[in-house]
Amino acid sequence: MNLPNKLTTLRVILIPFMVVFLLVDIGRVGDYIALFLFCFASFTDFLDGYLARKNHLITNFGKFMDPLADKLLVGAAAICMVERGLLPAWMVVILISREFVISGFRLIASDNGVVIAASIWGKFKTVCQMFMTIALILHFDNPVWYVIEQILVWGSLILTILSLVDYIYKNRHVLKDGQLDEM
Helix, strand or coil: CCHHHHHHHHHHHHHHHHHHHHHCCCCHHHHHHHHHHHHHHHHHHHHHHHHHHHCCCCCHHHHHHHHHHHHHHHHHHHHHHHHCCCCCHHHHHHHHHHHHHHHHHHHHHHHCCCCCCCCHHHHHHHHHHHHHHHHHHHCCCCHHHHHHHHHHHHHHHHHHHHHHHHHHHHCCHHHHHCCCCCC
16 A cells, blocks of 8 residues: 555544544543644645655545545534534535535446546635634634634535536536536
8 A cells, every 4th residue: 555545544544533532522622632633634635645646656546535535534523513513414414415426426437437536616615624624623712713614614515515516517417328528
């Protein structure tokens, strides 16, 4: 297993630890540990992609596991935010449902021998969700911070929906006839 794939695997391994520190009440220290784990895992996302492209280490495992690890990381954190009362469940359902729809499209494309890269809107969505998660983990009791959180929460939701619509539009023929439009 190459280094980028090890980093992706590490990201998945860190998720349960992050969840424990988000949900077990040990005070702010638990939040800071969870924040560190989330930020470190998010950094491995950037690093594994960079190393894989730079060193020509792109593998089928990486193509499959890297986006899955991202979905698991952000999804787990979002579900924890529902438990903590910081995100409404309906919003998390939309965030996670988008990932299932996109994964379904990718599976159909894969059956046709086509790998679909993430769109720019999907990348914006991921970055916004990561900043949203950081803000919600920190969750300072401050009106200005609350506004920042809400901008990131609603921005994440809007980008989630926008990236889904864009993705479906660009690949609308996938379900109809198995053909993919150019991205």
